[in-house]
Structure formats: structure tokens, C-alpha cells
Amino acid sequence: MQSTCDIHKTAVMAYRLRWKRRRLLIRAFRKRRQLKIVHDRTQMITAGAILCFSTVRNEAIRLPYFLEHHRKLGVDHFLFVDNNSTDGTANYLSQQPDVSLWSTPNSYRLSRFGVDWLTVLQARHGHGHWCLTLDADEILIYPFHDTRPLAALTEWLDMKGIASFGALMLDMYPKGRLSQKPYAPGDNPTVALDWFDSGNYMIQKKNDLENLWIQGGPRARLFFADKPRRAPTMGKVPLVKWDRRYAYVSSTHSLLPRRLNHVYDESGGECTSGVLLHTKFLNTITAKSAEEKQRREHFANSDLYEEYYDRLVDDPNLWCATSSRYTGWRQLEALGLMSRGTWL
Amino acid sequence: MTVGIIMLVHTALSRAEQVARHWSAAGCPLVIHADVSVPAKSFKAFQTALSDLPDIRFSKRHRCEWGTWGLVAASQAAAQTMLEDFPLVRHVYLASGSCLPLRPVQELIDYLADRPQTDFIESATTADVPWTIGGLDSERFTLRFPFSWRKNRYLFDKYVAIQRGLGMKRRIPGGIVPHMGSQWWCLTRQTLSAILDDPERPVYDRYFSKVWIPDESYFQTLARQYSRQIESRSLTLSKFDYQGKPHIFYDDHLQLLRRSDCFVARKIWPQANRLYDAFLTDAAHAMKRTEPNPSKIDRIFSKAVERRTRGRPGLYMQSRFPAETRENGLTSAQYSVFHGFSALLKISSHGWHGPPVRVSMATFLHPNGPSFPKVRP
Numbered sequence: 168m169q170s171t172c173d174i175h176k177t178a179v180m181a182y183r184l185r186w187k188r189r190r191l192l193i194r195a196f197r198k199r200r201q202l203k204i205v206h207d208r209t210q211m212i213t214a215g216a217i218l219c220f221s222t223v224r225n226e227a228i229r230l231p232y233f234l235e236h237h238r239k240l241g242v243d244h245f246l247f248v249d250n251n252s253t254d255g256t257a258n259y260l261s262q263q264p265d266v267s268l269w270s271t272p273n274s275y276r277l278s279r280f281g282v283d284w285l286t287v288l289q290a291r292h293g294h295g296h297w298c299l300t301l302d303a304d305e306i307l308i309y310p311f312h313d314t315r316p317l318a319a320l321t322e323w324l325d326m327k328g329i330a331s332f333g334a335l336m337l338d339m340y341p342k343g344r345l346s347q348k349p350y351a352p353g354d355n356p357t358v359a360l361d362w363f364d365s366g367n368y369m370i371q372k373k374n375d376l377e378n379l380w381i382q383g384g385p386r387a388r389l390f391f392a393d394k395p396r397r398a399p400t401m402g403k404v405p406l407v408k409w410d411r412r413y414a415y416v417s418s419t420h421s422l423l424p425r426r427l428n429h430v431y432d433e434s435g436g437e438c439t440s441g442v443l444l445h446t447k448f449l450n451t452i453t454a455k456s457a458e459e460k461q462r463r464e465h466f467a468n469s470d471l472y473e474e475y476y477d478r479l480v481d482d483p484n485l486w487c488a489t490s491s492r493y494t495g496w497r498q499l500e501a502l503g504l505m506s507r508g509t510w511l
Numbered sequence: 512m513t514v515g516i517i518m519l520v521h522t523a524l525s526r527a528e529q530v531a532r533h534w535s536a537a538g539c540p541l542v543i544h545a546d547v548s549v550p551a552k553s554f555k556a557f558q559t560a561l562s563d564l565p566d567i568r569f570s571k572r573h574r575c576e577w578g579t580w581g582l583v584a585a586s587q588a589a590a591q592t593m594l595e596d597f598p599l600v601r602h603v604y605l606a607s608g609s610c611l612p613l614r615p616v617q618e619l620i621d622y623l624a625d626r627p628q629t630d631f632i633e634s635a636t637t638a639d640v641p642w643t644i645g646g647l648d649s650e651r652f653t654l655r656f657p658f659s660w661r662k663n664r665y666l667f668d669k670y671v672a673i674q675r676g677l678g679m680k681r682r683i684p685g686g687i688v689p690h691m692g693s694q695w696w697c698l699t700r701q702t703l704s705a706i707l708d709d710p711e712r713p714v715y716d717r718y719f720s721k722v723w724i725p726d727e728s729y730f731q732t733l734a735r736q737y738s739r740q741i742e743s744r745s746l747t748l749s750k751f752d753y754q755g756k757p758h759i760f761y762d763d764h765l766q767l768l769r770r771s772d773c774f775v776a777r778k779i780w781p782q783a784n785r786l787y788d789a790f791l792t793d794a795a796h797a798m799k800r801t802e803p804n805p806s807k808i809d810r811i812f813s814k815a816v817e818r819r820t821r822g823r824p825g826l827y828m829q830s831r832f833p834a835e836t837r838e839n840g841l842t843s844a845q846y847s848v849f850h851g852f853s854a855l856l857k858i859s860s861h862g863w864h865g866p867p868v869r870v871s872m873a874t875f876l877h878p879n880g881p882s883f884p885k886v887r888p
Binding site for chain 1: 752753754756758759761762763780782811812815816818819820821822823826827828829830831832833834837838839
């Protein structure tokens, strides 16, 4: 039985979060003019299409596989925001038949790491669609993804009345120094990055947004061993049946309204969930880290991350004796890193 | 003598057409019921596309919302047409647009020809089966449900609560004992026409039209009145999850469906090309003459329910975060590590004031790593 005090607290929190969500939407709306359309193919979006939103900067190497993989899953249209790429990313994207592209020269950090820009596009084009929000270094997989396209999953979620789908971000890394594994555009990144951490994850429930805060993996193990609470957040909610009143709060780790963060079961069972294979540690990481350190456009307190970037520039080996070698989704499911729930 | 197929369709009409052609090719007469919600234009196109089939009728269209009387009305209308227009039909098989025949249709025809008097309809009393969802089992038959569960959940729940509060109870028409079961049945002409031509039918129809989910109880109850021989099982393989939602079959279920030896399965994902290709075009698929055996694949479904509802003990992840006491088995507990002799001596001299503990002496600081003595619980 909830006490009156608890009910009062819940009501106050709900009210605060409602205003927070409105603030985020207004904030994004005011940034709408920062986006300049480069190639608009949004008239191709049909009712029921599955959309993918992403902010990119110098991702020409990753994009061919990113597009191939998610096209194969059944994403119908991609909406990209290009933030000052200099490696031909914009050119490459505007040539793709199923991509709409916007560009902006403005600050990534001041746009809440691209989220404000995507919120504008999601409100405009995502309403009523299943929307996948990803970074270019994230590859979504879910149980049976090799035999069932995304539409199978989203139709099933619709039938069950579920509007959001959770995933664990899994850092993939090579055995040996990062720079030593060759990678060519279009290659499957899990060939070069074939190892992952299977078990060192910490998990807690956030009081305000009620999302799960998961930390762990090789970065926590190597770069944040002495301050584990500073380690990167690995839980995400990348797939949402969008409504124009929704807004992501911090990256795709959590969103409002907070019921969308309830992608987990609290009564002991397992909900269906997926994994985002994180391909950050391709051989380009060392050069990119040096540059990111200069730009200081990542994370609210960039100082904290200086050491982290320095370590990456040093071309470390993330592999350890208890690393696991990636063989596919069935392995990840058996390890408890994702679950088919009742979708079988 | 042959088998007549009633198909209830509402979406994925091109798949429905494909399956209708498959039934028809084996010589089965068809009566198709299309939901009122199918747009007139799509329905016309669907009708035209099938116009070349010899024995096909389209029955009067009803609105088939889940859990409502419309589904029964649609089945009644289609069955009436079937019995009147196709006198050679001995068994009538009720299927949906998302049903897929798994075995050659001739095998089904032969199977039923060998059992000319048998009605295949899952039919059990509320006392027999525990599988109702949402706490409404016997109350399905004693309360009234005028509000839609899908569209007016609030009114639905409130009206149930009011009736319970007031102790309201409907009278069940004389002589019938409510039975329930899968809505996908296969009845003989005799049983079906006895149900449809019963002089008491208006009374039963009025009663069942206010029953909750009547398509799972109307024929199931009335078949008990007239059938000479009932096999209380459905010839259609359909599985439901713990919330009563149907499991959907995808391409990767091909082997599983083959193994079931069932005649028909539902529901099939409309885009499961591999399943449709395999089961509708594979003429060489050997005649097996085996009994349908859905229980062979039951284990997989019960495992899924268990995973969804109980999960894997000890697992915490992005989609499992059990609240305290809901873990369904703990694989670890809180522990303290005391490092150094002084800490241990302090405890042994002052005594332990914390919760009861199981002390395990271990060597941590050893070049080969920590070692724990075996402790018997």
C-alpha cells in the first residue's frame, strides 16, 4: 500500500517531468533553423515505414555497413544530420536512394550531442512511425534478427501494446592493439572487432526517469577502474513507436514520458530486448580520439574525459583473458545480454 | 463427400488469396467472410481476383472485433451459406486468413473421411481448464459485457465491478452447460446444421451475444448438445502466450511446424515467404498419415512462457530487473570482506553484531588467486 506521502511525491515527480519534457521539446524547436536540408527524400516515407535517425560526423568509413545492415533489417528510410564532416560523409549520404540529409555547422555539444536536432526531425517526420535512433557506430541486433526483419518485431510489439524496445550497448574490440586490425568500408565490423565483455556489468534503476543505468564493459574495466560510477552508460532505448510529444533526454539512454523507459520486467520475468554492437574501436579510433580531445565537443564535463582520450590515443589492447569471442545473437542471448522474452 | 473451408479474413488479403487457391486446388469449396473494416476497394479487388475459382462464395459481412459477437455471427452466416450451397460438404473447417495448411489438403480430406461422424472442437468446462486470461472464467457466462474491452477498457472494467458488487447474475438458458475452447473448429454437417436450425437458436444467440469472447464458447457449448462424437481438440495448431496473445510463426519456425504434424497452423506472419513457399508449393512433401501431434512442440512454448514470466535466476539485464523478493531464485547474497588479521581479531574479540552470517575463511592474497574452503550449507 502506498502512503499518502509516496503518492504526493509521485505526483510532484510526474509534474516536474512533464515540464522537463516540454522544455526539451521547446529547446529542440528553437534549434530547428540550425538544420539546413541537403537532400530531402522524405516524401518517400509511407505510412507504417520504419525510420532511422542519426547524427553523424566523419563516419564515411562506418556508413556503408551501417546502411547495409539496417536496410537488411528493413529500415525504410534514414534521416541523417551531418555535423561538419570533412571526409565525404555528406556526399556519400546524399547519393543514397533512401536517405534524407540535413546539415548543420553548429555545436554538437550545445545541441545535447545531436539530440536536439534529431528531436526536431522526429517530431516532424517520426510521428506514428517506429523510429530507430542510432549513432553511426551502433549496429542493432535482436533475437532472430537474421531471419525476421524489424517489421516482424514492431508488428509484434504493436500487438502486445508495447511502444519501446531496450538494448544493451556492447563494446566490441579486437584482440591486440586497436590500430592493428585492418578495416575497409563495407566490411562487417564484427570480423575486426570480434571480442566483448560478457559479464562485468553494473545495473541500477534511476529514481527519476525509471530507466536502468547500466555501466561496464572494457571501458569501465580499463579507463574507469578507479571511478566506476563515471564509466559510460550502456543501456539504451533505441527503438520507439514515436509520437511528436516524445523527447530523448540524454543520448538514447532515456526518454520522456518515462513509461517508455520501462523496457524491463520487475516481477522476475524477461522482456524481449536487443543489443547495440558498438563499433567505436575500429582502427581509426586513435586518430579520432586525438581530434575529439581537441574539439571538446563530447560530454558535459570534457575535462574528465581527457585522460580517457589520452589512453585511447596510446593505442591500448582492450582484450583480457576473460573476454568472449562473438559468434552471434544466440550466444548473446544465452549469456543473458539480451532476451527473446516471449517472442519465439 | 468433401471438406468445406470457411475463411475469416481481415488483413493481408493477398496471402488469404494464395491460401484460398491452395484449398480450392484440392477441391474444397470455400466460403469467405471479409471483415467490414476491409475497405470496399480492396474487397472488390480480392473478390475479382478469386472469381475464377469454381466453388467459392462470399458471405454477409460483419464487424469482427476481438472478443465480440461479430465473430460468431460471421461464422454462422458463412456456415449457413456453406451448408446450403455445397450439399457434398460433410465436414466444415473454420479457418482464418492467416492460417496455413501444413500438410497436403488431401491428407486432411482423407483423415476426415475416415472419421465421418467426428466433430473436432476443443470444448471443456471452466472447471476443466485453467487457461483463461484476466480472471474471467465462469463469470464470462454469468455477467454481461456490453462494452468493448479493446476500445472502452475503463467502462468494461467498471461494469464488471458493478455487477460483481451488486451480485448480478445472468441466467444460463436451460439445458446448456458452458464449454470453452479454441475458436478454430471442424464440425460435421449434422452437428453444424443442428446448431443453426435449432428452434431455440434465438434464445442461445441472445444469451451468447452478451457473453465475453463468445467465439470461444458458442459452438463449443452447443456442439455438446448435438454431436454424436466429439474429439475435444482443434485440428489447427495455434499457440497463445501468457497474456492470451497468439504466437506468430515466422520463417525460422519451418522445422518446428513440420514436426508438429498438424494439418493447419495459425497465425502465420504475412511476410513469412519461406513458410508460404514451403507449405503451399511443396507438392512432393510426402504423405505421412500420422496423427497430428502438437504436444511434440509444446515444450518450446512452455519454456518461452517460463522465460517471460520467471526469467533466468540471478540475471539482471536491460530487460530483467526483478524487484526485491521477485527474483525467482537468488544466486548470490550480500557479503562482506574483512581484510587483514586485525579486522578479524576485532570481530572475534567483540563478537559479531550484524545479521546472521555464514563465515567462510578464505585465502585471498595468494599468487594463484583466492581459494575458498568447501562449505556445507
